[in-house]
Amino acid sequence: MVTGADGFIGSHLTEALVACGCRVRAFCYYNSFGSRGWLDSVPASLLEQIDVFMGDVRDPNGMREALRGTDAVFHLAALIGIPFSYHSPDSYIDTNVRGTLNVLQAARDLGLARVVVTSTSEVYGTARYVPIDEKHPLQGQSPYSASKIGADKLAESFHRCFDLPVVTVRPFNTYGPRQSARAVIPTIVSQLVAGASRLHLGALNPTRDLTYVSDTVAGFIALAGCDEAVGREVNLGTGHEISIVDLASLLCDVVGAHPAVVVDDERVRPARSEVERLVSDPSLASALCGWKAATSLRQGLAVTADWFRANQSRYTTGYEV
DSSP, rough: OOETTTTHHHHHHHHHHHHHOOEEEEEEEOOTTTTOOGGGOOOOOHHHTTTEEEEOOHHHHHHHHHHHHHHHEEEEEOOOHHHHHHHHHHHHHIIIIHHHHHHHHHHHHTTSEEEEEEGGGGGSSOOOOOOOTTTTOOOSSSHHHHHHHHHHHHHHHHHHHHOOEEEEEEEEEEETTTOOOTTTTHHHHHHTTTTTTOOOOOOSEEOOOOOEEEHHHEEEEEETTOOOOTTTTEEEOSSSSEHHHHHHHHHHHHHTTOOOOEOOOSSOOOOSOOOOOBBBBHHHHHHOOOOOOOOOHHHHHHHHHHHHHHHHGOOOSSSSS
């Protein structure tokens, strides 16, 4: 089963698992619109092969029922918008911490063979040293990152206390088609393809390690099948960093548009909460299961830009063009 199968990475992972020949149950957030999120955009022939279960990760009874009859779970369901966590932290604890607890308890009760918990590079905060390996201290620089640290530690405890076969996957910044407009690359691309005369951004100097979504998905699948990864936290990243201002310049070249860059105060994180530098050490993933990111940044950005160009109606820039 994949929780958060209706989301960005989750929908790509669900597709990949079906392509691998797995029988997949997709756990999607129940809503009154009957929407299955990004799964509604996949080909009908593929959707017919997926067992969709509508529920809420915050409900332990529904989670136990959803996991019944499965042998493994990829847990991706989470609240991920960092700015939203500043004023609504309770919802992040309910979804990210208690939701993960519900998955772990149900998996333990049902005897699942593998539990893959999704972490985030945000748990490291601003790098104290680079590249960031799995021994780097954890730093809660936002309520969001604090909630993910709590979820990671719950997963660790269930492995140590109950021998639950947990793998904690820690992706660095994943990007690609279907990504939420809250993230930096969709923010830039959506403005560029809309023909904006000015490019509105937040802080320009922070650096990020950007991994194309198909590479991240391949890492999830490889680590799920790796016995040596059980009980460990494992980074998925490229090992390369790029500043936001250089990323914007590269995307301008890819799209073929060069508007003036404007720093938008509304997009700047509160003081001391901005993660200034993220760059991974992906050597553990390579050593455990042979994983390595295969898509260059320019290649991934070109595919992403083409997708956003073809799906402009799904996004709004929030700015005049």
